[in-house]
Amino acid sequence: MQIPVKSADAVGKIVRASRKAQNIRQDDAAGSIGVSENFLGKIERGGESVQWGKLFQVLDGLGIRVVLDVPESVADHISQQHKSQAKS
Amino acid sequence: MQIPVKSADAVGKIVRASRKAQNIRQDDAAGSIGVSENFLGKIERGGESVQWGKLFQVLDGLGIRVVLDVPESVADHISQQHKSQAKS
DNA sequence: TAGAAATCCTCACAATCATGAGGATTTCAC
DNA sequence: GTGAAATCCTCATGATTGTGAGGATTTCTA
Numbered sequence: 001m002q003i004p005v006k007s008a009d010a011v012g013k014i015v016r017a018s019r020k021a022q023n024i025r026q027d028d029a030a031g032s033i034g035v036s037e038n039f040l041g042k043i044e045r046g047g048e049s050v051q052w053g054k055l056f057q058v059l060d061g062l063g064i065r066v067v068l069d070v071p072e073s074v075a076d077h078i079s080q081q082h083k084s085q086a087k088s
Numbered sequence: 089m090q091i092p093v094k095s096a097d098a099v100g101k102i103v104r105a106s107r108k109a110q111n112i113r114q115d116d117a118a119g120s121i122g123v124s125e126n127f128l129g130k131i132e133r134g135g136e137s138v139q140w141g142k143l144f145q146v147l148d149g150l151g152i153r154v155v156l157d158v159p160e161s162v163a164d165h166i167s168q169q170h171k172s173q174a175k176s
Numbered sequence: 177t178a179g180a181a182a183t184c185c186t187c188a189c190a191a192t193c194a195t196g197a198g199g200a201t202t203t204c205a206c
Numbered sequence: 207g208t209g210a211a212a213t214c215c216t217c218a219t220g221a222t223t224g225t226g227a228g229g230a231t232t233t234c235t236a
Contacts (some may be wrong), residue, residue, distance in 0.1 A: 001163040005154040008144035014156050017165035026183065036225050041184065049223070052143050053136025056096035065157035066093040068102050068147070075089040077105035114213065124195050129214065137193070139223090
């Protein structure tokens with residue numbers, strides 16, 4: 001199921017729900033993902049001042065996929081970037 | 089169009105493509121979003137060690153929507169969290 | 177309700193980050 | 207190819223973050 005993220009802090013609820021759906025404790029999840037329990041707790045409580053790379057690590061570790069929704073015109077630009085790179 | 093984010097650094101290309109699709113310069117976009125040009129440049133180059141809250145600000149400012157994809161079981165847990173909160 | 181378990185919170189600390197300035201490098205229209 | 211414009215990179219600085227430890231508080235099962 002796809003859940004739109006309306007605000008930076010909204011990720012927390014989804015992370016916690018994911019963890020609980022898998023019946024994992026915070027400290028166990030943190031351990032297997034490779035972050036501190038403190039950090040995972042902060043994310044779940046809606047912390048915004050967390051490092052994106054580590055947040056992504058947590059999302060990935062809990063099987064949460066991240067999707068960015070953009071207009072078609074943007075997708076075109078991504079293709080162009082790829083093409084211009086291939087030229088050089 | 090929905091673009092799956094496979095790695096934390098993949099966000100950068102999408103951010104840059106979005107900005108260019110709107111024909112905005114880096115410093116202008118940064119200014120109107122409320123972050124430094126340096127920061128926006130870092131994101132676009134794939135920086136992972138950026139603050140999630142500020143990254144979300146940039147995504148929002150460029151009209152990029154964030155979506156999290158989870159199993160239905162997780163969605164159920166989110167509803168439960170909401171219900172248990174309503175009880176107390 | 178009791179109490180064990182889970183989570184939250186504070187602390188200290190070393191590492192790191194966002195900013196703004198300024199110069200180096202790259203891009204791209206002509 | 208040229209050169210103006212855009213972007214990248216480094217620096218210094220004050221602010222901030224992730225970690226681990228330990229205690230406070232909350233949760234939830236029996």
